[in-house]
Amino acid sequence: MSVAINIENVVKRFGKDTVINGLSLDIKPGEFFTLLGPSGCGKTTLLRMIIGFNSIEGGQIKVDGKVINNIPTNKRNMGMVFQNYAIFPHMSVKDNIAFGLKNRKVPKNEIESRVDEILKVVKIDHLKNRMPQKLSGGQQQRIALARAIVIHPEVLLMDEPLSNLDAKLRTEMRNAIKQIQQQVGITTVYVTHDQEEALAVSDRIAVMNGGVIQQIDTPKNIYQRPANTFVSTFIGLSNIVKGVLENNEKGKAWVKIGNYRFQMNNIKKDCGANCPVKVSIRPEEFIINRETEEGIPVVVKSSVFLGVATHYFVETKEGQEMEVIQNSDLDELIPNGTKIHLKVQVQKVNVFSEDGNRTFIDRGVRS
């Protein structure tokens, strides 16, 4: 039923600008696959190449093993949900959803039953005969989704579908989208710049930057084991600290940040001794140490109490600003100006090469 998408070495040029230069990735049948990256990273360009609004200047895209480069969009059998929904304002909800079926010359009674069925799936059957203009953003989004999947497309494409909704509706709709996608079981490519949204809905995520894929992985791995410093700072927040990797032997290595040393047992073997590294530590991976001198010495600059957690903004003696998150406890907040030491949760931190492009973490080792 579900189909795979294979993108092989595709190239996209706009005039003389090469936006994507030889990008490859494979999307598995039935997968919810997300292209995530900052604006201008080429994610929407890639999506529009899959549906056919953008031409492909090199390489090929295969759907279900067939090359689709030269098939016009209206023959590709893909459903698309647009950022602004693109609901036809002059057609009722029902006519909007039936539009694709009419183009496919589906018999009238079948159109009727399929429209009714999909209206129930997206839970707007009570709006069937309404005109779309007065409907809310969330409802319009559901029409757009219904319209795209009622044609039983091989592939469902979504281009930042939630970016025009308010925060609460966004959460509600992303759960609905995920649920409907699982129910229909259709291969889905989803574009977003919102990392939380990507983590919430995806089976796998491709993080893109500058037209190049930085990492393809599950949401959990993307967050916990980023492939480079771009991913570690783009997904969530990471403090990047300079350090040195000492005597790497038998997978056990000492990482040294200033005078603070800790041992890690999941470092790849291919890096030598005394090599300079970037250590990436998420705010919640710090342990505040006020008893001893062990850890990175910092001064608390300010703090924000947010209920569940308390954020501390600190500064090292080199002047680097860092953020620390602690579960709020009943003690008083640490006053501004206090000198503290920060230890790290050794299993969780990530170590990258000095240029930040390569991770030294060996994921084969369970720590």
Add this chain to the structure above:
Amino acid sequence: MKSGKKGLNIWLVMTFAILALFLLFVVYPIGLILYKSILMEDGTISFAYFTKFFSKKFYWSTLVNSFKVTIASTLVSAVLGLIMAYVLRSIKIRGSKYLNILIVISYLSPPFIGAYAWVQLLGRNGFITRILNSLFNAKLGGIYGFAGIVLVFSLQSFPLVYMYVSGALKNLDNSLNEAAESLGCSVFQRVRSIIVPLVTPTLLASSLLVFMRVFSDFGTPMLIGEGYKTFPVLLYSQFMGEVSTDDHYAAALCVIVIGITLILFFLQRFIGNRLTYSMSALKPMEAQKATGMRNILAHAFVYLVVLVAVLPQLTVISTSFMETKGASYTGQFTLQNYKNILMPKNISTISNTYLFGLAAILLVVVLGVLISYLTVRKRSFLTSILDTLTMFPYIIPGSVLGISFLYAFNKNPLLLSGTAIIIIISLCIRRMPYTIRSSTAIIGQISPSIEEAAISLGSTEMKSFIKITVPMMMAGVLSGAIMSWITLISELSSSIILYTSKTQTLTVAIYAEVIRSNFGNAAAYSTILTITSIISLLLFFKVSGNNDISV
């Protein structure tokens, strides 16, 4: 709140003053026409003039003729304008910027110039007719009557539809197109089921403008219609005719015209409102490069249409340099025509045109900005009356306005006929609805909080209007004013009724010269008019900074 109350009073005084002006110059003349149309010579009230019109075929057939040519020309204009707009918006056409200017120019010249130019080309003795006749040894009689009128009006009016629809297509979000495409729609299906329905309100609105323009134009059927008599021709001859003039009968005819345009106006509003969708284009349609046959066909079509549309202008300009003997050309190059019209000490025809146009524009802009400000920002019962009243001239054809002015202002204490003032005021009133509508749109885009900020900083309401709102509106208003100026200098239908030898304008002079068969002089006058329009248009592009025109 002492200062606030004082500010309100100023606005109230202005509202009353403007209301009074409109009562005097719109309601009173039109009311007078209504009254005259049912007033018999013996002082009794009856509908006898209307019965007279509808009982004699000689009379009512002109109305049928008018409807025939108007409907035919409106349909052709709508189809041609729609296709041109879609092609130019969706396919990259070489030189489209210049084509745009040419299209606008072909629209801006008065229709009767097109009529007389087409007679020169396709008439009995026309340039093209003669070539065709000698080539195929045929005896073509030339294009007159119904076909001629429709040809002239269609070519003259499709640019209006084109400009409106082109603007609407710009506001159409391309993702609607893409959504339809992804749902399996071919190009033609897409145009039929998405594009056309969405631009229908615009298409209707612009078609109405075309309809009213064509329906009330008398110059064209006069010149190319020959025996084909339309309603405006009847109206004009009843009012100005040398044989028999009947004021009251002419008034009744005016009432019939107003009735028809009124019905059309409300019909268009009713249909338009039901089909209007607010759209904002995140990503407008982009003209794409086409390849192969599609590209060639698109270019051929667009260039052919534009060429035919500007052909009258080209004819007029080239004949202005040709020597004439009576009504025929000798084929010699000459500047004599220009000498004829420029050398006499009295060049008031040209100076009148510029003077009247400028004066009218100044009035229109000041009043238009004020009225739109009052109706948008100072909403009240009075200003909503003002809003309706100022839209009234929109449905009154120029000739009717001219006639009503002559009735209303031909004796003391309101003796204005024969003066320049009456022409300036009539131009002003004719253009007012357009200026108000565009100013209203511009004000709508300025947030009221900007003025409120000025007031909170200690400025008076009046001062914040003059120092903040007016300057913010200026760019839009100015480009609108230039467009108005171009339309006003080519106005004929009310000027032809109101002019005297002292207040003759270019269009009136051209018309008079054509009627007298002084084609050389007519062409020279037309060329001056066209060049003025072109320069003004270039100025418009400079001021507005874009190539989109709304008239």
